[in-house]
Amino acid sequence: MSSQIDQDLYHGSSSSNSQPPSKSNHHDHHEQQPLSRYESQKRRDWNTFGQYLKTQNPPVPLSNCNFNHVLDFLRYLDQFGKTKVHSQDCIFFGQPTPPAPCACPLKQAWGSLDALIGRLRAAYEENGGSPETNPFAGGSIRVYLREVKDSQQKARGIPYKKKKKKKKSYQIKGSSSNTTQTQQSAYVNQQDS
Numbered sequence: 001m002s003s004q005i006d007q008d009l010y011h012g013s014s015s016s017n018s019q020p021p022s023k024s025n026h027h028d029h030h031e032q033q034p035l036s037r038y039e040s041q042k043r044r045d046w047n048t049f050g051q052y053l054k055t056q057n058p059p060v061p062l063s064n065c066n067f068n069h070v071l072d073f074l075r076y077l078d079q080f081g082k083t084k085v086h087s088q089d090c091i092f093f094g095q096p097t098p099p100a101p102c103a104c105p106l107k108q109a110w111g112s113l114d115a116l117i118g119r120l121r122a123a124y125e126e127n128g129g130s131p132e133t134n135p136f137a138g139g140s141i142r143v144y145l146r147e148v149k150d151s152q153q154k155a156r157g158i159p160y161k162k163k164k165k166k167k168k169s170y171q172i173k174g175s176s177s178n179t180t181q182t183q184q185s186a187y188v189n190q191q192d193s
Contacts, residue, residue, distance in 0.1 A: 038119070045116055046123040049073060062129075067138045070120075074113055074144065081108040086155045096157040110149040110160065117141060 035043065052073050053060040060069055084098075085107045092098035121136035131137065153160050 042119040042123050045119050046127070049120060052076065065135050067135050067140045070117075070135050070138075070141055071144055074108070074116075077113070077116075078105070078107045081106045081112075083107055083109040083112075083152070084156070085152055088155075093155055094157040104155075107152075110145065110152050113148060114145055117145065 050062070053062060053065060053069065056069075083106060084102075084104055086093040086095075086098070086102065086104045090102050090104050092100075092102055092104075117136050121134055124134050124136055125131055135141075149160055152158075
């Protein structure tokens with residue numbers, strides 16, 4: 001017996017939108033907003049993953065999907081990558097801008113895979129999957145992404161730095177001027193009493 005999430009995946013609908021869209025008339029004031037770029041991409045990614053599972057031999061129902069299927073999917077996507085990742089024996093290993101072409105493979109960039117997993121993790125839960133059983137949220141997926149990041153960083157000679165969050169500013173109450181100050185973390189000194 002297949003679960004609701006499998007039925008939704010294989011029939012191309014989400015559990016929240018099981019009704020076909022009705023034709024709107026001049027009395028209907030509720031027009032459906034177009035999907036954001038993120039939501040459209042998330043839907044495409046979800047459908048692609050569903051197609052990938054259906055092509056497995058035998059086909060894998062989403063309810064039986066685990067982190068191994070997700071890892072296989074990520075490796076499968078490498079064949080469509082556009083990022084040159086130099087092997088350790090390549091003369092350009094570690095060079096951010098190699099002076100000539102080489103035979104090293106093109107792979108999916110770490111950032112693309114990281115964003116993909118984030119979208120699939122959200123889509124899984126939006127389509128009825130439990131956060132506790134989410135195959136996209138497991139530790140082995142995080143380890144794989146970290147290994148891809150580290151290997152690409154070394155192979156391409158490009159360090160991946162975390163983007164720093166902008167510091168928030170706030171208005172000081174009771175201040176007569178329009179002075180803003182940067183919000184800072186409070187440091188609490190703990191003293192023995």
